[in-house]
Amino acid sequence: AQSVTQLDSQVPVFEEAPVELRCNYSSSVSVYLFWYVQYPNQGLQLLLKYLSGSTLVESINGFEAEFNKSQTSFHLRKPSVHISDTAEYFCAVSDQGDYKLSFGAGTTVTVRA
Amino acid sequence: DAGITQSPRHKVTETGTPVTLRCHQTENHRYMYWYRQDPGHGLRLIHYSYGVKDTDKGEVSDGYSVSRSKTEDFLLTLESATSSQTSVYFCAIRAGLASYNEQFFGPGTRLTVL
Numbered sequence: 001a002q003s004v005t006q007l008d009s010q011v012p013v014f015e016e017a018p019v020e021l022r023c024n025y026s027s028s029v030s031v032y033l034f035w036y037v038q039y040p041n042q043g044l045q046l047l048l049k050y051l052s053g054s055t056l057v058e059s060i061n062g063f064e065a066e067f068n069k070s071q072t073s074f075h076l077r078k079p080s081v082h083i084s085d086t087a088e089y090f091c092a093v094s095d096q097g098d099y100k101l102s103f104g105a106g107t108t109v110t111v112r113a
Numbered sequence: 114d115a116g117i118t119q120s121p122r123h124k125v126t127e128t129g130t131p132v133t134l135r136c137h138q139t140e141n142h143r144y145m146y147w148y149r150q151d152p153g154h155g156l157r158l159i160h161y162s163y164g165v166k167d168t169d170k171g172e173v174s175d176g177y178s179v180s181r182s183k184t185e186d187f188l189l190t191l192e193s194a195t196s197s198q199t200s201v202y203f204c205a206i207r208a209g210l211a212s213y214n215e216q217f218f219g220p221g222t223r224l225t226v227l
Contacts (some may be wrong), residue, residue, distance in 0.1 A: 001172070009153070032213045043203060043218035044156075051213045090155055097212050099144055099163065100171070103155040 002093040006104035021076040023091030030096040033074040117219035132191040136204030144207035145187040149200040
């Protein structure tokens with residue numbers, strides 16, 4: 001099973017500033033990569049995913065993530081955050097052919113006006 | 114929300130009592146999962162199911178058992194609850210049969226063991 005490291009547990013950021021959330025995983029075997037978001041007192045929602053093809057993937061609400069195989073990373077970025085982006089973000093990885101997900105510990109993003 | 118409900122949504126119980134959490138789905142997905150969420154640990158897999166009566170252990174299965182007698186229901190049982198099992202429990206389904214299909218999560222159950 002993969003080991004997933006999210007390097008920052010808390011990220012405070014001002015509204016309209018950029019944010020980057022870092023995610024590294026342990027093995028360079030073929031993987032599927034996911035970012036989930038959890039708003040307060042809710043379940044997790046899929047934000048975006050990488051399965052194959054272009055290494056840059058985007059979500060409908062302005063987030064993007066880049067898959068870097070050599071560095072075993074899948075960092076999440078947004079060029080300009082809103083108050084409504086305040087949430088906890090989880091990186092998740094599965095090996096191809098594995099039906100289980102391994103999650104990172106999560107990064108709490110707090111957006112301030 | 115992929116038609117996933119969890120019950121109860123909140124429960125307070127005492128050490129040593131049995132507890133059963135229920136996950137119900139309405140879309141006949143084959144794969145179902147139980148996770149626990151704890152600060153600093155993210156989500157950790159407890160058990161999962163790949164069909165009726167077909168289940169397997171996850172990374173934190175000790176003290177938990179599961180059952181799946183119908184496609185739509187996946188039950189998680191704590192035979193004798195301990196304070197270390199105080200957590201938020203999430204059920205998830207896999208939307209499809211391929212390993213690249215994403216998981217969708219229920220709203221969670223907050224369990225407190227006193």
